[in-house]
Amino acid sequence: MLNISGIQEGFVLDHIRAGMSLQIYHDLKLDNLDCPVAIIKNAKSNKMGKKDILKVECPIGDLDLEILGFIDHNITVNVIKDQKIVEKRELHLPKKIKNIIRCRNPRCITSIEQELDQIFFLTDKEHEVYRCKYCEEKYRSPGRR
Amino acid sequence: MRHLMSPLDFSVDELDQLLDLAADIEKNPQKYAHACEGKKLATCFYEPSTRTRLSFEAAMLNLGGSVLGFSSADSSSAAKGESVSDTIRVISCYADICAMRHPKEGAPLVASMKSQIPVINAGDGGHQHPTQTLTDLLTIRSLKGRMNDLTIGLCGDLKFGRTVHSLINALIRYPGIRFLLISPEELRIPSYIREDVLHANHIPFAEAERLEDAMPDLDILYMTRVQKERFFNEEDYVRLKNYYILTKSKMELARKDMFVLHPLPRVNEISVEVDDDPRAAYFRQAQYGVYVRMALILTLLEINV
Numbered sequence: 001m002l003n004i005s006g007i008q009e010g011f012v013l014d015h016i017r018a019g020m021s022l023q024i025y026h027d028l029k030l031d032n033l034d035c036p037v038a039i040i041k042n043a044k045s046n047k048m049g050k051k052d053i054l055k056v057e058c059p060i061g062d063l064d065l066e067i068l069g070f071i072d073h074n075i076t077v078n079v080i081k082d083q084k085i086v087e088k089r090e091l092h093l094p095k096k097i098k099n100i101i102r103c104r105n106p107r108c109i110t111s112i113e114q115e116l117d118q119i120f121f122l123t124d125k126e127h128e129v130y131r132c133k134y135c136e137e138k139y140r141s142p143g144r145r
Numbered sequence: 146m147r148h149l150m151s152p153l154d155f156s157v158d159e160l161d162q163l164l165d166l167a168a169d170i171e172k173n174p175q176k177y178a179h180a181c182e183g184k185k186l187a188t189c190f191y192e193p194s195t196r197t198r199l200s201f202e203a204a205m206l207n208l209g210g211s212v213l214g215f216s217s218a219d220s221s222s223a224a225k226g227e228s229v230s231d232t233i234r235v236i237s238c239y240a241d242i243c244a245m246r247h248p249k250e251g252a253p254l255v256a257s258m259k260s261q262i263p264v265i266n267a268g269d270g271g272h273q274h275p276t277q278t279l280t281d282l283l284t285i286r287s288l289k290g291r292m293n294d295l296t297i298g299l300c301g302d303l304k305f306g307r308t309v310h311s312l313i314n315a316l317i318r319y320p321g322i323r324f325l326l327i328s329p330e331e332l333r334i335p336s337y338i339r340e341d342v343l344h345a346n347h348i349p350f351a352e353a354e355r356l357e358d359a360m361p362d363l364d365i366l367y368m369t370r371v372q373k374e375r376f377f378n379e380e381d382y383v384r385l386k387n388y389y390i391l392t393k394s395k396m397e398l399a400r401k402d403m404f405v406l407h408p409l410p411r412v413n414e415i416s417v418e419v420d421d422d423p424r425a426a427y428f429r430q431a432q433y434g435v436y437v438r439m440a441l442i443l444t445l446l447e448i449n450v
Binding site: 105107108109110111112113115116124132133134135136137138 | 228229230247248249250251252254255269270271272337341
């Protein structure tokens, strides 16, 4: 079993689909934070076979975790304070996502005006459908990000 | 300040008010002849659409206002690489209201986000063309005297035809609407309209391949053109463009009080011999388009006459 030292205050993101941790690292903009981050890849998991884990030591308010709900709402978010799990946060599909995915519709205005924010709205919660704010094209993921 | 991006931006009540105003304009054009004196409409057309642009310009001129604008991206600063956001900021200094047509979907929405003046989406790619839908609704209401309890036949390109999708979305808000969807297999209504709009709202509809079979049941027949610009493949276009042609003999199968609508321009899908039939309403529809755009300009400029 691989051990990484405990963290005083921060998050442990557990049950990340194996191979997705680096993507999440970038999506959460962890590269912009000046704090310790441990990326554990392909850890053994009884439930998943293999999984990734991210440990981030930072003040709790510094991370916008809403986007995780879009990426994979099966990720477990443990909030850590004084080396203890003080909260398990449930993930929801965010109503709006900004600059995480790009519209693939070649007829969309975002295809020629690169400076526009890439904004998607959740239009069908049941079927997890996101549509581009501008052209309303459905976002089709190559097997959900 | 309000913009118009989609026909659903207006509630049914607001739409009724707009159509009432358009109907009053039709009856009393003189009453509105000076309503927009001193106001300017900018027509920003990044792709050619003579019909829509002239309809907007006629509407503003009928209201006593003035018009300025451009009719292709080549003759605008877009050719120099200016963004839609920058263009509308500048146009806001020159005009009081703007009608924008753009080949890229969502461009008028981008403009509305930065605009100091009301922006009307005059067509954005295959996405929305709300003033066509408003025109269709006014035409149906004026000819049939109601918007409810109607059987509407939609014929031709139901896959790429945005006017058809918008019209369906607008009409399902009225009670007793039933659709007959007449198209070749390749141009059938997309599943997101069939499932998310028709099924989801329990709207009765049937799909057919033969126009003749549908004719006797219809209150309105809405014909569409197979649009070359929506195809990536020329072969598909050539194969499907002549699939449905409305002729005098097919018109004989229809009711006496059925009306034929078409967003125009037509190519050959309605034979010219049908034009003299009193039920052929597509040229009257173009006239209603001017009335409804006049009503829209007054509404967005908040001018009460």
